[in-house]
Amino acid sequence: MKALIADDEENIRFVLKSLVQDLGFQIVEAADGAQALDALRSQHFDLAVLDIKMPEADGITVLHEAREIDPTLVVVIVTAFGTDEQAMEAIREGAYDYFVKPFEIEDVRITIRRAMEKKRLTDRIRDLEAQVSRQRTFHEIVGSSQVMQDVFEMMQRVVDNDVPVLIAGESGTGKELVARAIHARGPRRDNPMVRLNCAAIPESLLESELFGHERGSFTGAVSARPGKFELASGGTLFLDEIGDMPLALQAKILRAVQEREIQRVGGRFPISIDARLITASNRDLAEEVAAKRFREDLYFRINVIAIELPPLRKRVSDIPLLLDFFIDQHSRRLGKPIRGLSREALDLFLQYEWPGNVRELENALQRAIVMARGPRIEIADLPSVMIGGEPARDEASSARTLDLDPSLPMPEQVERVVEVAERRLIAEVLEQTTGRQEAADRLGISRKSLHNKMLKYGMMGKE
Numbered sequence: 001m002k003a004l005i006a007d008d009e010e011n012i013r014f015v016l017k018s019l020v021q022d023l024g025f026q027i028v029e030a031a032d033g034a035q036a037l038d039a040l041r042s043q044h045f046d047l048a049v050l051d052i053k054m055p056e057a058d059g060i061t062v063l064h065e066a067r068e069i070d071p072t073l074v075v076v077i078v079t080a081f082g083t084d085e086q087a088m089e090a091i092r093e094g095a096y097d098y099f100v101k102p103f104e105i106e107d108v109r110i111t112i113r114r115a116m117e118k119k120r121l122t123d124r125i126r127d128l129e130a131q132v133s134r135q136r137t138f139h140e141i142v143g144s145s146q147v148m149q150d151v152f153e154m155m156q157r158v159v160d161n162d163v164p165v166l167i168a169g170e171s172g173t174g175k176e177l178v179a180r181a182i183h184a185r186g187p188r189r190d191n192p193m194v195r196l197n198c199a200a201i202p203e204s205l206l207e208s209e210l211f212g213h214e215r216g217s218f219t220g221a222v223s224a225r226p227g228k229f230e231l232a233s234g235g236t237l238f239l240d241e242i243g244d245m246p247l248a249l250q251a252k253i254l255r256a257v258q259e260r261e262i263q264r265v266g267g268r269f270p271i272s273i274d275a276r277l278i279t280a281s282n283r284d285l286a287e288e289v290a291a292k293r294f295r296e297d298l299y300f301r302i303n304v305i306a307i308e309l310p311p312l313r314k315r316v317s318d319i320p321l322l323l324d325f326f327i328d329q330h331s332r333r334l335g336k337p338i339r340g341l342s343r344e345a346l347d348l349f350l351q352y353e354w355p356g357n358v359r360e361l362e363n364a365l366q367r368a369i370v371m372a373r374g375p376r377i378e379i380a381d382l383p384s385v386m387i388g389g390e391p392a393r394d395e396a397s398s399a400r401t402l403d404l405d406p407s408l409p410m411p412e413q414v415e416r417v418v419e420v421a422e423r424r425l426i427a428e429v430l431e432q433t434t435g436r437q438e439a440a441d442r443l444g445i446s447r448k449s450l451h452n453k454m455l456k457y458g459m460m461g462k463e
């Protein structure tokens with residue numbers, strides 16, 4: 001271990017030096033504040049003993065900067081008799097302790113020993129804390145199961161470089177959360193992450209959403225607008241539900257990714273782009289490729305690293321942790337001090353199938369927090385699908401009814417309302433038309449995306 005001893009009086013330095021040496025430190029001496037700062041800036045220390053009154057820079061100034069360089073540095077201050085005020089200031093600035101000249105050697109020895117002991121303890125606690133949080137969360141993603149540990153490790157490996165990442169997993173497994181975490185932990189974090197949900201945008205608008213357009217390039221293009229690729233430059237472009245991307249656009253995306261440049265709709269010049277690409281899909285893209293609905297070359301391009309999020313029913317051991325996490329988060333937000341779940345309620349959470357995965361669990365829990373009459377969540381507070389035991393997909397997803405819930409964030413609500421509207425529109429148009437092509441034309445979407453939406457909303461065979 002290394003200690004810095006800064007005092008302008010040579011004989012004091014001498015006494016302190018031999019004392020601190022005896023405690024097992026290697027010593028660097030400084031005869032004034034400037035020398036002390038030089039040393040602190042160029043070497044690592046475990047302990048600094050600083051005199052308050054020194055030429056060049058006083059002990060408080062040195063202390064202040066030392067703490068900035070290394071907040072874990074243990075600093076002990078030496079003051080002259082009658083300068084209590086300054087000693088107190090030093091403590092406020094983060095010094096561990098101080099002693100007053102003339103001092104008793106033994107007092108100084110004890111003070112330094114105690115300071116170092118305290119440092120050892122705080123270091124140890126910090127280590128343990130880091131270890132625990134490393135295991136259970138990765139940037140707000142909770143999960144201690146082995147599969148989630150593997151996911152975290154994979155994420156850690158890809159955050160620092162720009163390899164394309166494809167995130168797969170059922171609805172509600174946390175794909176968007178993973179995309180956000182990769183962006184937020186990487187070097188592009190200070191630039192935006194731009195998301196485009198390829199399934200939610202009519203095919204006719206997708207191209208301009210992605211690449212932007214020039215003024216007058218099509219009816220309604222009253223002014224020029226940059227697309228998501230451009231907006232994401234310097235940051236990350238997150239293409240969600242990429243499996244829903246029409247084939248014609250897949251080719252254009254491939255070109256953009258390969259050539260690192262795009263052309264706006266109606267534009268005449270290429271624009272270079274620099275965006276990290278993250279994609280997600282709840283379909284099996286390999287299957288889509290086999291069925292010729294997804295371009296193989298694009299698939300290979302975006303699937304350099306695949307992160308597969310397992311459904312919640314395959315990682316039941318994460319459920320208690322997720323419950324703790326969401327209870328903490330939502331009970332505080334909803335102003336209801338909930339302390340946990342009854343044994344029976346917990347069992348139901350563990351047994352249920354969770355077709356809607358973590359999103360469904362979070363919703364069920366929020367509802368339960370609102371319903372709870374006491375400090376604990378009971379079976380009676382749970383949604384009926386959970387109690388009935390039969391995981392009914394329809395009822396499980398509250399996207400089916402337009403029940404606005406002011407406790408949820410707006411984007412999520414809006415997405416749901418849009419889903420409800422889409423489903424209703426499709427049902428109506430299907431009734432009025434004969435055949436999918438006609439219905440798709442009427443809706444102004446492709447036949448394929450009609451098919452996909454019907455799949456998503458469980459409307460197959462209901463025409």
Ligand SMILES: Nc1ncnc2c1ncn2[C@@H]1O[C@H](COP(=O)(O)OP(=O)(O)OP(=O)(O)O)[C@@H](O)[C@H]1O
Binds near residue numbers: 140142358
């Ligand atoms: N491991 C997790 N820890 C904490 N929260 C999670 C976790 N997984 C999902 N969530 C939460 O569940 C909700 C759904 O997550 P997200 O939107 O990322 O899912 P998704 O896979 O993109 O779903 P979809 O395919 O329906 O778009 C979000 O509120 C998210 O914060």
Ligand SMILES: [Mg+2]
Binds near residue numbers: 175176240
């Ligand atoms: Mg999503």
